[in-house]
Amino acid sequence: MPQSVPSFIDMLADCHRSAVHLEMRDAYAVGDEVDEFEAWRSGHRTNWDDRESWWHPFYQAVSDAVGRGVVVRRARVVCEPVTEYIRYEHYITQANVVAGEQVRWLPRRRATDIAFPGNDFWLFDDRLVRVNHFTGDGVMVDQEVIEDPDVAKLCSSAFEAVWERAVPHEEYQV
Structure with missing residues (x-):
């Protein structure tokens, strides 16, 4: 029987100190991002000055958490040269930064000696x-919540190793 997983927004709302996200795929096909990616490929660019046009509940939840003192960090491990999707993701990361996330990028060739969990988390x-x-092909099919201290320790260790080596978003060139 599938596990009932609380929404990301609810989990972030219950967070008190830190929320970290490790992404290890070179392409995703998740929800509205599919259409947004296709629009970007066709030349559409976000008007960052028109916040209403791109701000949505995810960014608000991050902004609220950061406002409460939660440190929100995201690290991405990517192949180089990067995929077209990663170029798009780098472009739209401006929204994450505006919301208050700290974001870094690690070329996969610099991650060989890091022990990773098998999935993004x-x-x-x-x-x-x-x-x-x-x-x-990047479609999210399931999510689960794990409260095992050993799994949390592995995820924390992997994230911190990536974070230490990764390039801050504003310095990473795609």
Whole structure:
């Protein structure tokens, strides 16, 4: 029987100190991002001055958490040269930064000696892991929440190793 997973926004609202996200795929095909990616490929660019046109509940939840003192960090491990999707993701990361996330990028060739969990994840307060499961072509098919201290420790260790080596968003060139 599938596990009932709270929404990301609810989990972030219950977070007190830190929320970290490790992404390790070079392409995603998740929800509205599919259409947004296609629009970007066709030349559409976001008007960052028109916040109403791109701000949505995810960014508000991050902004609210940061306002409460939660440190929100995201690290992406990417192949180089980067995929077209990663170029798009780098472009739209401006929204994450405006919301208050700290974002860094690590070229995969610099990650060979890091022990990684098998899936992308969010780690809340170093104890609660939200795991994202994807198909080979980047469609999210399932999520689970794990409260095992050993899994949380592995995820924290992997994230911190990536974070230490990764390039801050504003310095990473795609």
